[in-house]
Amino acid sequence: MANLSPGDTAVPFELPGVDDRSHALEDYAEMEAVAVVFTCNHCPYARAWEDRLVEIQADYAARGIQLVAISANDAKKYPDDSFPRMKERSEEKGFNFPYLYDESQEVARTYGAERTPEIFLFDKGGTLRYHGTVDDNYEDPAAVNVHYLREALEAVLAGREPSTAETTPVGCTIKWK
Amino acid sequence: MSFLYYEDCPSYDLALERLREVMAEEGIPGEIEVVKVETEEKARELRFVGSPTIRVDGQDIDPPSDPRYALTCRAYRLADDRISPLPSKDMIRQAFRSLAKSQPG
Numbered sequence: 001m002a003n004l005s006p007g008d009t010a011v012p013f014e015l016p017g018v019d020d021r022s023h024a025l026e027d028y029a030e031m032e033a034v035a036v037v038f039t040c041n042h043c044p045y046a047r048a049w050e051d052r053l054v055e056i057q058a059d060y061a062a063r064g065i066q067l068v069a070i071s072a073n074d075a076k077k078y079p080d081d082s083f084p085r086m087k088e089r090s091e092e093k094g095f096n097f098p099y100l101y102d103e104s105q106e107v108a109r110t111y112g113a114e115r116t117p118e119i120f121l122f123d124k125g126g127t128l129r130y131h132g133t134v135d136d137n138y139e140d141p142a143a144v145n146v147h148y149l150r151e152a153l154e155a156v157l158a159g160r161e162p163s164t165a166e167t168t169p170v171g172c173t174i175k176w177k
Numbered sequence: 178m179s180f181l182y183y184e185d186c187p188s189y190d191l192a193l194e195r196l197r198e199v200m201a202e203e204g205i206p207g208e209i210e211v212v213k214v215e216t217e218e219k220a221r222e223l224r225f226v227g228s229p230t231i232r233v234d235g236q237d238i239d240p241p242s243d244p245r246y247a248l249t250c251r252a253y254r255l256a257d258d259r260i261s262p263l264p265s266k267d268m269i270r271q272a273f274r275s276l277a278k279s280q281p282g
Contacts, residue, residue, distance in 0.1 A: 044252035044262035045187075078249070138188075139261050172250045173185045 002120070002131055003112030006165040010034075010126040013107045015070065015100035018087040023068065023098045032064030033129070033156045035149065036120040038113040038174065040071045041089045042080035045171035046116045048138045050093055053117075056134075057096045060153055067097035072108035073116070073175040081175070108174055118169035119149055123156050130156075132167030179210040179235075183220075183228035186250035192229035192263045199269045220246050227251025231269060238264060238272035 075082035130152035152162035182189035
């Protein structure tokens with residue numbers, strides 16, 4: 001169960017990115033909405049959805065939407081989730097959004113994230129408008145029936161409440177230390 | 178055949194259902210040994226590379242090139258190169274057919 005529910009306010013963070021810069025949530029305060037995505041390298045669910053996240057960022061960038069991906073997994077137990085491997089993955093997949101490393105796991109714990117991937121979508125005022133999964137089919141993008149994140153983005157951009165504000169995240173558990 | 182899973186990976190039940198469907202479609206008799214892997218020690222002991230793992234006569238249906246034994250979810254590369262947390266029915270079917278070809282008789 002996440003610590004943030006729709007209607008709650010974003011919790012600030014500042015984390016290192018694979019671009020060797022520090023990224024704070026407030027850096028994106030001027031965006032229309034920010035989707036914080038807890039994800040990782042090794043999880044097959046995260047991998048199944050990562051191309052779709054790249055597409056979503058590309059499709060919505062011009063409309064003021066920013067995705068920010070965070071990996072918080074324990075890299076000692078899961079070496080594929082180490083910071084150097086995150087840099088490789090970002091390069092290999094052409095991530096068009098920041099990919100940040102929450103080594104202490106404090107941000108993931110504060111948000112109450114449990115799975116990878118798990119999305120927290122905040123509007124311009126920092127209010128959580130959608131929490132949950134990307135869409136309803138991790139296996140086949142062509143067979144998706146409900147595009148939860150895209151629908152929530154459209155709603156936020158139109159100044160409406162998303163018709164679905166919360167779904168159950170589907171993915172691997174975050175690997176805690 | 179055996180089916181090994183780690184409960185934290187959410188779609189193991191769907192993989193088991195696919196295995197049962199393929200067995201029914203191919204007319205393959207036999208029981209499925211379902212094994213819940215709960216510890217890292219057990220993962221190493223069972224040479225468990227992730228959930229779900231399906232073995233036919235002890236052979237992994239998709240043998241990993243660099244096996245690392247751990248309590249984790251498993252990534253399958255599908256025929257069209259996409260990554261999936263589940264093997265497709267075609268992968269399972271192909272494993273059964275390959276095994277049948279390799280057996281005398």
